Amino acid sequence: MHDWSEYELETIAVRAGQHRTNEGEQSEPIFPTSSFTFASAAEAAARFSGAEPGNIYSRFTNPTVRTFEERLAALEGGERCVATSSGMAAILSTCMGLLKAGDHVVSSRSIFGTTTILFNNFFAKFEVETDFVGLSDYEAWEAAIRPETKLLFLETPSNPMTEIADIRRLADLAHRHDALLVVDNCFCTPALQRPLDLGADLIIHSATKYLDGQGRAIGGAVVGGGEAIEAVYSFLRSAGPTMSPFNGWIFLKGLETLSLRMERHCDNALKLAQWLEAQPNVETVFYPGLASHPQHELAKRQQSGFGGLLSFVVKGGKEAAWRVIDGTQFISITANLGDTKSTITHPATTTHGRLSDEQKLEAGIVDGLVRVSAGLENIDDIIADLKRGLG
Numbered sequence: 001m002h003d004w005s006e007y008e009l010e011t012i013a014v015r016a017g018q019h020r021t022n023e024g025e026q027s028e029p030i031f032p033t034s035s036f037t038f039a040s041a042a043e044a045a046a047r048f049s050g051a052e053p054g055n056i057y058s059r060f061t062n063p064t065v066r067t068f069e070e071r072l073a074a075l076e077g078g079e080r081c082v083a084t085s086s087g088m089a090a091i092l093s094t095c096m097g098l099l100k101a102g103d104h105v106v107s108s109r110s111i112f113g114t115t116t117i118l119f120n121n122f123f124a125k126f127e128v129e130t131d132f133v134g135l136s137d138y139e140a141w142e143a144a145i146r147p148e149t150k151l152l153f154l155e156t157p158s159n160p161m162t163e164i165a166d167i168r169r170l171a172d173l174a175h176r177h178d179a180l181l182v183v184d185n186c187f188c189t190p191a192l193q194r195p196l197d198l199g200a201d202l203i204i205h206s207a208t209k210y211l212d213g214q215g216r217a218i219g220g221a222v223v224g225g226g227e228a229i230e231a232v233y234s235f236l237r238s239a240g241p242t243m244s245p246f247n248g249w250i251f252l253k254g255l256e257t258l259s260l261r262m263e264r265h266c267d268n269a270l271k272l273a274q275w276l277e278a279q280p281n282v283e284t285v286f287y288p289g290l291a292s293h294p295q296h297e298l299a300k301r302q303q304s305g306f307g308g309l310l311s312f313v314v315k316g317g318k319e320a321a322w323r324v325i326d327g328t329q330f331i332s333i334t335a336n337l338g339d340t341k342s343t344i345t346h347p348a349t350t351t352h353g354r355l356s357d358e359q360k361l362e363a364g365i366v367d368g369l370v371r372v373s374a375g376l377e378n379i380d381d382i383i384a385d386l387k388r389g390l391g
């Protein structure tokens, strides 16, 4: 594998991982094949024993998927990447690879809802217990750690409140207790934040979001080094939550425009946040790029951009929030995010609808809260579309 550490992100995103065949193709080829053939019995034996690297079977070795893996690993500054069939499969593979009965996980409370269900309803069945703490409540993280704690898990910025955690500080905490820090880097992507540089051990991606960025496919990835990523790969090889070659190719093409897209997502989100903050019917705006954000300084230090996701509270509760949502003419009403198309969501009745009133209050999910994932449309049009229902 070529050493990409000397190159800038934009170059890596376009070039890393490409291995041309003898056909001289410019774009990366798709290899839709389940298995691979060998020149001889000896070569087959060498491939299976691991003495010789190379393709065997697409559950765990496919050239298109490998190109995506090498490119994303280079972008994150990681040794190796394991691509998976979805973001959830990435989290599953990480936990199945690294945990056993009796182990303990400390996780941020503000994580993707399905991840919470995976921890509470499924890993718990195998006697892996999880405690949830406030994302930036560092004392609570420390207090929750036990001798059996193997993993600390978080997303930063959080969704939909855009709270930020100090990755370096939590990596140090994890390592003092012989645990690993796993960061779901879905919202920033390596274009804006590189958690491995800050001490994290493994990175999770839902490639479904910004890595593709065009709403075309479901996929995921784990990036890291050493025994940890080998354990994740081992699980994938045995259990098969594998990325398909077709999806690998889509994500590969997504990566090529990642930095350009993220730049515009950040620009549009900042302009939108600033406009919202000046509206009389808006109570609060949550966006790390605003000076009013409580962790604006940390965000500036830790990220190279503030992201495309923001939320705001409109005066008048659920009725007013729904009026904003229903007033839009082109912004997509959907729970998805990280798309070229702007999306709008009412967390209290959708993504966070299953929470009790008490849990919602604790998470800041009030009835007037609206979440927007700023897309790549013209910012004046986005603002005009939101203005309609805002009164």
Ligand SMILES: *Cc1c(COP(=O)(O)O)cnc(C)c1O
Pocket (backbone or CB within 6 Å): 086, 087, 088, 089, 112, 115, 155, 184, 186, 187, 205, 206, 207, 208, 209, 218, 219, 220
């Ligand atoms: C969407 C999402 C996931 C799950 O990814 P899928 O590709 O839908 O399985 C995990 N983490 C975060 C932060 C997400 O937004």
